[in-house]
Amino acid sequence: MDSFTPVLDGFAVVLQPTNLLYCLVGVLVGMFVGVLPGLGPAATIAILLPLTFDVEPVTAIIMLAGIFYGAQYGGTVTSVLLRLPGEASSVVTVFDGYALARQGKAGTALGIAAIGSFVGGTVSIIALTFLAPVVASFALDFGPPEYAVLAVLGILLVATVSNGGRLKAVVAATVGLLLATVGRDRFSGAERFTFDSLSLADGLDFVPIAMGLFGLGEILYNLESRDGPLRPPAKIANVWPSGQDLRRSTGAIGRGSVIGFVLGILPGGGAVLSSLAAYAFEKRRAKDPSRFGKGAVEGVAAPETANNAAATSSFIPLLTLGIPANATIAVIFGALLIHGVTPGPQLVDEHPELFWGVVNSMYIGNILLLVMSMPLVGVFVKVLRVRTSILAPITVLITLIGVYTVANSTFDILLVCVFGVLGYLMKKFGFEPGPLLLAFVLGSLLESSTRRSLILFDGDVTGFLTRPISGTLVAVLVVVLLLPLVARLRRGGAAPPAVETDDTAPAADRAPVKPRA
Amino acid sequence: MRRTIVTGVRGAATASVVVLALAACGGNLGTAGGAGGDFPDGPVTVVVGQDPGGSTDLIGRAVAELASDELGVALPVENRPGANGAVASQEVADSEPDGQTVLVLNASLIAITSLVSPDDAVSLDDFTIITGISRDDYVLVTHPESGLATLGDIAASGQTLDFATTGVGTGSQLSQQLLFHQMGVQGNDVPFDGGSPALTAVLGKQVDVASIQLGEAYPQIEAGELVPLVVFSPERNEYLPDVPTAVEEGYDVPVAQYRALAVPAGTPDATVEALRSAFEAAFADQGYQDFNEQALLTPHEVSGEQVVEEWTAAKEKYESIVEEYDIDLGAAG
Numbered sequence: 001m002d003s004f005t006p007v008l009d010g011f012a013v014v015l016q017p018t019n020l021l022y023c024l025v026g027v028l029v030g031m032f033v034g035v036l037p038g039l040g041p042a043a044t045i046a047i048l049l050p051l052t053f054d055v056e057p058v059t060a061i062i063m064l065a066g067i068f069y070g071a072q073y074g075g076t077v078t079s080v081l082l083r084l085p086g087e088a089s090s091v092v093t094v095f096d097g098y099a100l101a102r103q104g105k106a107g108t109a110l111g112i113a114a115i116g117s118f119v120g121g122t123v124s125i126i127a128l129t130f131l132a133p134v135v136a137s138f139a140l141d142f143g144p145p146e147y148a149v150l151a152v153l154g155i156l157l158v159a160t161v162s163n164g165g166r167l168k169a170v171v172a173a174t175v176g177l178l179l180a181t182v183g184r185d186r187f188s189g190a191e192r193f194t195f196d197s198l199s200l201a202d203g204l205d206f207v208p209i210a211m212g213l214f215g216l217g218e219i220l221y222n223l224e225s226r227d228g229p230l231r232p233p234a235k236i237a238n239v240w241p242s243g244q245d246l247r248r249s250t251g252a253i254g255r256g257s258v259i260g261f262v263l264g265i266l267p268g269g270g271a272v273l274s275s276l277a278a279y280a281f282e283k284r285r286a287k288d289p290s291r292f293g294k295g296a297v298e299g300v301a302a303p304e305t306a307n308n309a310a311a312t313s314s315f316i317p318l319l320t321l322g323i324p325a326n327a328t329i330a331v332i333f334g335a336l337l338i339h340g341v342t343p344g345p346q347l348v349d350e351h352p353e354l355f356w357g358v359v360n361s362m363y364i365g366n367i368l369l370l371v372m373s374m375p376l377v378g379v380f381v382k383v384l385r386v387r388t389s390i391l392a393p394i395t396v397l398i399t400l401i402g403v404y405t406v407a408n409s410t411f412d413i414l415l416v417c418v419f420g421v422l423g424y425l426m427k428k429f430g431f432e433p434g435p436l437l438l439a440f441v442l443g444s445l446l447e448s449s450t451r452r453s454l455i456l457f458d459g460d461v462t463g464f465l466t467r468p469i470s471g472t473l474v475a476v477l478v479v480v481l482l483l484p485l486v487a488r489l490r491r492g493g494a495a496p497p498a499v500e501t502d503d504t505a506p507a508a509d510r511a512p513v514k515p516r517a
Numbered sequence: 518m519r520r521t522i523v524t525g526v527r528g529a530a531t532a533s534v535v536v537l538a539l540a541a542c543g544g545n546l547g548t549a550g551g552a553g554g555d556f557p558d559g560p561v562t563v564v565v566g567q568d569p570g571g572s573t574d575l576i577g578r579a580v581a582e583l584a585s586d587e588l589g590v591a592l593p594v595e596n597r598p599g600a601n602g603a604v605a606s607q608e609v610a611d612s613e614p615d616g617q618t619v620l621v622l623n624a625s626l627i628a629i630t631s632l633v634s635p636d637d638a639v640s641l642d643d644f645t646i647i648t649g650i651s652r653d654d655y656v657l658v659t660h661p662e663s664g665l666a667t668l669g670d671i672a673a674s675g676q677t678l679d680f681a682t683t684g685v686g687t688g689s690q691l692s693q694q695l696l697f698h699q700m701g702v703q704g705n706d707v708p709f710d711g712g713s714p715a716l717t718a719v720l721g722k723q724v725d726v727a728s729i730q731l732g733e734a735y736p737q738i739e740a741g742e743l744v745p746l747v748v749f750s751p752e753r754n755e756y757l758p759d760v761p762t763a764v765e766e767g768y769d770v771p772v773a774q775y776r777a778l779a780v781p782a783g784t785p786d787a788t789v790e791a792l793r794s795a796f797e798a799a800f801a802d803q804g805y806q807d808f809n810e811q812a813l814l815t816p817h818e819v820s821g822e823q824v825v826e827e828w829t830a831a832k833e834k835y836e837s838i839v840e841e842y843d844i845d846l847g848a849a850g
Contacts (some may be wrong), residue, residue, distance in 0.1 A: 334570045
């Protein structure tokens with residue numbers, strides 16, 4: 001098989017000791033910056049770029065890619081232990097991950113996340129190896145109308161994933177959508193809620209809102225119990241996921257891999273949507289959806305698998321089309337340029353050793369990540385043994401430093417404090433920050449894609465229905481909207497939340513679903 | 518070619534360590550004498566108003582790395598993104614005029630942004646320009662199935678064309694707005710969030726054409742995935758010698774992204790001079806010249822006075838054309 005030779009050559013490239021070493025360094029650095037909230041992989045890669053000038057391009061990219069997926073896992077650690085999601089794609093992990101940690105099962109959550117990340121990443125690489133050229137055009141078929149419908153679908157899922165009252169989730173999501181409108185209008189340049197401040201001209205940034213609502217809000221809330229007996233540090237029941245946890249998560253990991261791979265190909269919003277969709281999907285098909293948000297292992301396994309699978313497949317548009325899918329990949333694109341390699345449609349033909357070297361380094365990187373993270377789980381969970389009175393101030397300090405480093409902006413520190421107070425009030429009155437944050441992320445995608453579509457359609461809304469992909473998505477949207485209603489009608493109005501599975505689910509995975517009486 | 522950059526940068530790094538060591542021994546190695554004798558006093562911060570990884574950032578880092586060799590101090594790059602660079606500009610304009618803070622300034626912020634958001638227009642009066650850096654050209658591209666190969670095809674198409682821009686108040690938008698108005702062709706202005714989404718939109722045939730910075734579009738042009746119609750630079754681009762300029766085709770649309778290095782107004786002349794010679798040394802470096810070639814940048818290392826002259830002229834020109842054709846850059850959506 002001639003076409004397979006370059007793939008094997010790629011393995012030969014990766015297994016050179018230098019490349020293995022750089023891969024290891026990249027993954028380690030990535031995990032480290034992922035744990036620090038704020039300092040994201042994009043900034044880290046930009047800072048470390050000069051260090052790679054001395055080495056071969058393939059070695060450089062292997063290290064930078066290692067930082068990228070190492071950071072994905074590092075972000076999980078803070079989401080689970082400290083309720084600090086460093087990236088939009090790990091917001092969903094917080095719901096059940098943090099709940100598990102509070103029950104002393106942080107090890108379960110981190111272990112399952114590591115396994116899920118490994119499986120999701122590996123499945124995605126295998127798919128990438130064989131399908132990259134085929135599926136690349138998928139990214140191009142998604143125009144503004146498709147993104148607009150996808151964003152509506154995502155916002156709908158936000159309401160589904162919340163675990164408190166439906167009404168409160170809707171209120172929180174609405175606030176999130178409103179926050180997304182802050183900033184200079186991307187179409188007319190008009191000022192919207194900027195109060196003449198240049199700091200608000202580009203709108204609000206995800207990181208300060210997430211750190212405030214989740215991290216600082218939680219810490220402030222815990223201060224309320226200061227005068228009472230000190231909350232003992234969470235007991236650490238186990239470090240490893242039990243056999244039962246693993247069995248429970250198998251399906252979630254499998255489905256998460258597929259969802260993550262497919263959505264990750266889409267530049268812009270793929271990773272967030274995939275973690276959200278994977279979580280919502282698991283919750284819908286669960287026998288008892290009420291377990292979600294209170295420490296369901298699948299609630300960690302699904303989004304973590306999906307976001308890692310998406311992180312891997314987001315390399316497809318870069319490597320096959322020369323389109324960077326997100327900020328981090330854009331920096332890697334810049335790095336390739338500096339090394340005299342132009343990523344683009346001709347990359348596979350002109351530099352096969354580079355293409356396959358990078359792809360195959362992901363196999364190795366994922367194995368390294370798993371091998372390193374499993375023993376580290378035990379170290380990470382020890383953080384929870386630290387008394388709150390010591391851990392909380394340190395967390396606040398690290399959060400603020402991290403937020404500052406994103407854009408070297410003191411204004412963002414102020415924002416964290418404001419959203420911290422909001423997060424505290426929300427928790428006090430029973431609102432969840434998750435729907436707000438996810439709606440905020442999807443809100444700008446929804447607004448700009450919809451307006452862009454309407455410009456292209458000359459204001460004719462039926463355009464959404466006549467394009468094949470967006471038409472299909474609208475149909476899915478209608479089904480998702482109507483299913484719970486239909487189910488409720490059939491059961492005479494007293495039904496629990498919908499448990500129907502989507503028709504697109506692989507038949508083999510579908511178990512007979514019986515609503516609990 | 519790659520190896521030359523590598524050795525260039527490595528050489529610079531080694532040399533700067535040596536110079537640093539010498540400076541630490543008490544010898545004042547600053548090239549400026551007299552009034553600017555205390556300069557540089559510690560690291561000189563290079564502020565970039567864009568996110569890490571973009572072309573402005575890469576240029577800033579390339580120049581800073583090499584200039585530290587000559588100045589004998591480190592030149593750390595600090596990204597301060599926001600409002601197309603206006604946040605960073607304001608911060609540098611308000612900083613101490615001692616040459617310790619240098620800004621990488623984009624011409625679009627001076628000449629184009631003000632057409633959309635007059636409030637946060639940055640004035641050149643607030644800065645002393647040290648030197649020009651380079652020119653980044655915009656190229657109008659289409660996908661091969663559009664049936665368009667020249668500007669003549671656009672004029673003859675007789676239909677409304679969807680054109681993607683990299684955002685409101687960018688050179689990408691201005692170049693296409695000016696061109697379509699001067700040609701008398703109906704165009705649909707579709708703003709995207711940056712170069713890569715706009716590029717994706719043309720590749721995916723979501724729009725008919727887009728004006729994109731050459732560095733981003735070039736790989737696609739080489740691969741035959743995109744067809745270049747025209748470049749908006751004043752003269753032909755050396756990397757696309759067969760593609761005509763809009764000016765040649767008879768349209769008065771000279772739009773390109775120019776970049777320059779600036780310090781706050783009121784910085785002592787000797788300090789500006791010291792910085793200028795440091796940056797000139799960087800420009801002369803083979804590694805830097807290779808970098809320009811990789812990034813498809815055209816060197817435009819002109820004096821500060823000429824930068825002010827050119828940018829002011831561009832600003833006035835754009836204002837008058839926009840008025841003449843009654844163009845509203847904020848009218849989309």
